[in-house]
Amino acid sequence: MSIQLSLHHRFPDMELSIDCTLEGGLTAIFGPSGAGKTSVLRAVAGLLHPDQGRLRIGERLLLDTGTGISMATADRRIGYVFQEPRLFPHMTVAANLRYGEARAKGRALPLGFDPLVALLGLGELLNRRPATLSGGEGQRVALGRALLSAPDLLLMDEPLSALDTRRKAELLPYFERLRDQVGIPILYVSHDVSEVARLADTVILMDKGQMRAIGPAADVFAGGETGDQISRDVAGAILHVTVAGYDERDGLTEARIGQHPIWLPGRIGAMDDRLRLRLDARDVMLMREVPQGISALNVLPATVLGIAAGPGSGALVRLDHQGQTLVARVTKRSVRALDLKPGLALHAIVKSMSVTQERVGPA
Amino acid sequence: MTFGLSPAEWQVVALSLQVAIWATLASLPFGILAAMALARGRFWGREALNIAVHLPLVLPPVVTGYLLLVLFGSQGPLGRFFEATLGLTFAFRWTGAALACAIMAFPLMVRAIRLALDAVDPKLEEAAATLGASRLRIFATVTLPLMLPGILAGTVLGFAKALGEFGATITFVSNIPGQTQTIPTAIYSLLQVPGQENAALRLIVMSIALSAAALVASEWLARNMAKRVRGS
Numbered sequence: 344m345s346i347q348l349s350l351h352h353r354f355p356d357m358e359l360s361i362d363c364t365l366e367g368g369l370t371a372i373f374g375p376s377g378a379g380k381t382s383v384l385r386a387v388a389g390l391l392h393p394d395q396g397r398l399r400i401g402e403r404l405l406l407d408t409g410t411g412i413s414m415a416t417a418d419r420r421i422g423y424v425f426q427e428p429r430l431f432p433h434m435t436v437a438a439n440l441r442y443g444e445a446r447a448k449g450r451a452l453p454l455g456f457d458p459l460v461a462l463l464g465l466g467e468l469l470n471r472r473p474a475t476l477s478g479g480e481g482q483r484v485a486l487g488r489a490l491l492s493a494p495d496l497l498l499m500d501e502p503l504s505a506l507d508t509r510r511k512a513e514l515l516p517y518f519e520r521l522r523d524q525v526g527i528p529i530l531y532v533s534h535d536v537s538e539v540a541r542l543a544d545t546v547i548l549m550d551k552g553q554m555r556a557i558g559p560a561a562d563v564f565a566g567g568e569t570g571d572q573i574s575r576d577v578a579g580a581i582l583h584v585t586v587a588g589y590d591e592r593d594g595l596t597e598a599r600i601g602q603h604p605i606w607l608p609g610r611i612g613a614m615d616d617r618l619r620l621r622l623d624a625r626d627v628m629l630m631r632e633v634p635q636g637i638s639a640l641n642v643l644p645a646t647v648l649g650i651a652a653g654p655g656s657g658a659l660v661r662l663d664h665q666g667q668t669l670v671a672r673v674t675k676r677s678v679r680a681l682d683l684k685p686g687l688a689l690h691a692i693v694k695s696m697s698v699t700q701e702r703v704g705p706a
Numbered sequence: 707m708t709f710g711l712s713p714a715e716w717q718v719v720a721l722s723l724q725v726a727i728w729a730t731l732a733s734l735p736f737g738i739l740a741a742m743a744l745a746r747g748r749f750w751g752r753e754a755l756n757i758a759v760h761l762p763l764v765l766p767p768v769v770t771g772y773l774l775l776v777l778f779g780s781q782g783p784l785g786r787f788f789e790a791t792l793g794l795t796f797a798f799r800w801t802g803a804a805l806a807c808a809i810m811a812f813p814l815m816v817r818a819i820r821l822a823l824d825a826v827d828p829k830l831e832e833a834a835a836t837l838g839a840s841r842l843r844i845f846a847t848v849t850l851p852l853m854l855p856g857i858l859a860g861t862v863l864g865f866a867k868a869l870g871e872f873g874a875t876i877t878f879v880s881n882i883p884g885q886t887q888t889i890p891t892a893i894y895s896l897l898q899v900p901g902q903e904n905a906a907l908r909l910i911v912m913s914i915a916l917s918a919a920a921l922v923a924s925e926w927l928a929r930n931m932a933k934r935v936r937g938s
Binding site for chain 2 (some may be wrong): 388389390415416417418419420421422423425427429431432433442443445446447488489492
């Protein structure tokens with residue numbers, strides 16, 4: 344189901360402007376706090392009325408300021424998972440989950456009550472009151488509640504930001520299952536790069552109210568042609584690999600891109616599982632020769648695609664490794680010393696230990 | 707079980723309760739509406755409404771009673787309107803006493819309900835809207851249940867106030883035994899006559915007992931309701 348979204352709104356301190364067409368899957372709106380990400384979601388849900396805007400989901404036109412159409416929030420069929428669970432405190436978890444059922448009536452749910460309760464692990468919680476739930480449990484209930492209203496589009500506004508690292512790690516797999524098994528388009532707002540890298544199919548980059556870039560997650564985080572789309576802190580590669588084995592003695596998982604092994608620390612996934620992992624551009628080193636006597640386990644042959652010199656001392660080098668894009672952040676001095684230029688074949692070196700657990704998830 | 711009260715005194719107590727209960731129940735929907743309008747509404751004249759609602763709190767009760775007499779008396783414009791449309795007469799009837807009590811208790815009731823409404827998180831109502839609930843359903847299933855402790859507190863407070871209303875009542879509907887004589891006006895009458903102190907004392911004790919019971923009930927209800935609403 345294709346989603347057409349265009350919004351323009353003037354706030355006292357910011358001008359919001361976004362224009363895009365989305366084709367399902369999980370689209371992350373990524374950017375620093377104050378970039379206007381939440382305002383986009385609120386306008387999509389009808390909780391904010393933009394100066395100008397148009398929103399079409401499939402065949403349904405929900406908003407068109409040109410012709411004065413602005414559907415009420417309740418009629419939009421848009422699920423919303425907020426930063427905090429916002430469960431109704433006077434109802435049980437089960438009653439919260441069933442609150443949106445009236446709207447779902449007569450339309451096929453992506454997942455019925457029982458399978459959804461199982462998917463989100465809510466079985467034990469059904470008779471509890473929201474006040475007795477942990478933050479992570481509350482957010483899972485909120486997610487289930489939104490899905491059971493049979494939305495055409497699901498909005499998620501930093502649903503993990505109020506949680507500590509451990510709860511975050513607990514919740515991410517549920518989101519991955521949701522993305523892979525439920526098939527509702529999701530618009531997911533976050534300022535956390537590891538979260539976005541693990542979840543997003545498409546990334547919309549926002550800054551100061553403006554849409555800076557849109558594209559497949561791997562492309563956007565690689566910095567695009569000019570490299571200025573992405574800040575140096577978050578530039579990196581998103582690689583899709585397949586689990587090919589596990590080394591018992593050293594506790595390393597062998598993943599492959601094509602025939603080339605990449606060693607990851609710890610046991611991750613099962614044989615033939617597809618994984619996606621994020622390599623921070625600062626964790627990748629470049630060498631012209633095959634290195635000898637080096638502790639890093641991963642030496643990947645690669646070809647330079649492009650070099651984007653930043654305003655400071657650094658440069659972002661995009662490389663091709665068997666059809667997937669690697670990104671290395673190196674100094675301009677190194678660019679000169681190695682005489683880096685597009686087409687040059689060299690080796691990208693990645694320490695296994697730099698690929699921490701939270702940077703690996705199912706593809 | 708007469709608590710030493712004579713049938714005439716019981717009649718006074720029963721009429722007082724009748725007046726107070728009707729005053730409270732009949733004004734409750736308006737109290738909720740006024741509280742909603744004052745807490746959430748953005749309309750022209752909101753300040754005027756605020757002042758009108760609170761005026762009986764500060765106006766001398768005798769003035770309020772006089773205004774009621776002018777407006778709702780048998781010759782008053784509103785009095786004639788209600789007589790003609792609903793067959794409802796206020797002047798010198800217990801219904802008039804109930805009206806006077808309702809008006810006097812209204813500001814207290816509205817304030818309590820408004821506080822409760824302010825405590826309802828609008829974010830929950832937003833969430834309900836995204837789940838497809840109409841404004842009416844949001845009010846009935848989210849706002850109202852969460853306001854319930856405050857509504858109960860306001861109701862009991864209004865009831866207690868109505869039970870004790872004197873000035874506006876006696877001005878508007880006078881002090882007719884069996885018709886409009888409530889506990890406070892009866893005590894007043896008894897105290898005017900030498901030798902009736904004992905009868906007055908019995909009603910005073912009854913009055914204290916009813917007021918205290920109302921307060922205890924309100925505390926208990928509020929606590930239990932709040933617990934149920936918070937779900938803990």
